[in-house]
Amino acid sequence: MQPKNLKRLLRALEQQGLDVTYKNRTYSVRLVNSPDAPVAEVLLPEDFPVEAKALKQLANLASVRHPSGGCVCRASATPDFHPGDAGVAIGSVIETVGQVIPGAVGSDINCGMRLHVVDLTIEEFLAKRDQFVERMKGDYFFGTRDVTMTAHAMQALFQYGVPGWLDAMLDRATGSVVKSDLQQLAQESDGSANARSERIFLGGSMDGNWKLAPEELVPDTGLVRDGGLATIGGGNHFVEVQRVDKV
Structure with a gap:
């Protein structure tokens, strides 16, 4: 199976300066004017909307070279792939030799997930839901922590x-x-x-x-006093409350 209107999509990407192929649900992308750069790959569901900006950011990242010889030797992306505000697509994964790219490390270094278990019933939580939301907003968005x-x-x-x-x-x-x-x-x-x-x-x-x-x-x-410490960061980061019905 191929995404709908694949040929039209590939032509549009080519106009953006990208050499893109699609096989086995994997997009392979490289800048047209950087034939020596490694081909970057990203595995996406067939119906997943492809954003040219994200693909171009990934291809740009794959083509980064250092004057002293450092380079990117492999580039790919995870399925949460989407454009990044700092010029590096979210979900980009690269392997480098002889260089470190701070923009690829990003401001969410050591980003992860943490699970807190609480002994509350749904009724007990809902009774104080508004208070919980206000405290989370204050701690994570308004600097009250x-x-x-x-x-x-x-x-x-x-x-x-x-x-x-x-x-x-x-x-x-x-x-x-x-x-x-x-x-x-x-x-x-x-x-x-x-x-x-x-x-x-x-x-x-x-x-x-x-x-x-x-x-x-x-x-x-x-x-x-660093307002970014101990927060959930920005973008698509989140706090989620779940109930476990069965293990």
Whole structure:
């Protein structure tokens, strides 16, 4: 099976400067004027609307070269593929040699999903639904959450990851952490098999030196207030409430 009006679609993409083929539900795309660039591929459902802008962004990303010899050697995209505001299509996945492309890393680095389980009935939740929504909007969109941290806590976060940050916060809690159950935080980071911090890849930190981190995030002294920390990010990120009927 092929998408409807495939020939017309491919002609339209060619007018956008793209060399596109379609086979086995996979679009293969490359810039017409970059024949040496790797062919980028994206697997999409047959009825999925194809956006020329997203394909062009993916092809542009695949053609990136560094003057010193770095290059993209492979490019593809996940099925949530759509145009990105910063010039890189959402869902792009690339393999590079000899270069790092900050725009491809994006502002949602380490984006993921977290599940919180609560012991509430549907009736109990619905009774306070409006209050829940207002708090979520305030925390995630209107900056009412206080995520103030000391310079020392941020240094520990960049140098040692989540375990270092927790140790610093236990020594001197700031912001909303003051209202947290510090004993629970300590138990979750105690190094046991079930500790949540143990499940985080590399503890949330890589080998490096905090002095190389952005100065506004990791100063020598004082307090740090970053409105993006501990939020769900932007775009198509979301908070979802679910009920499990059966496992």
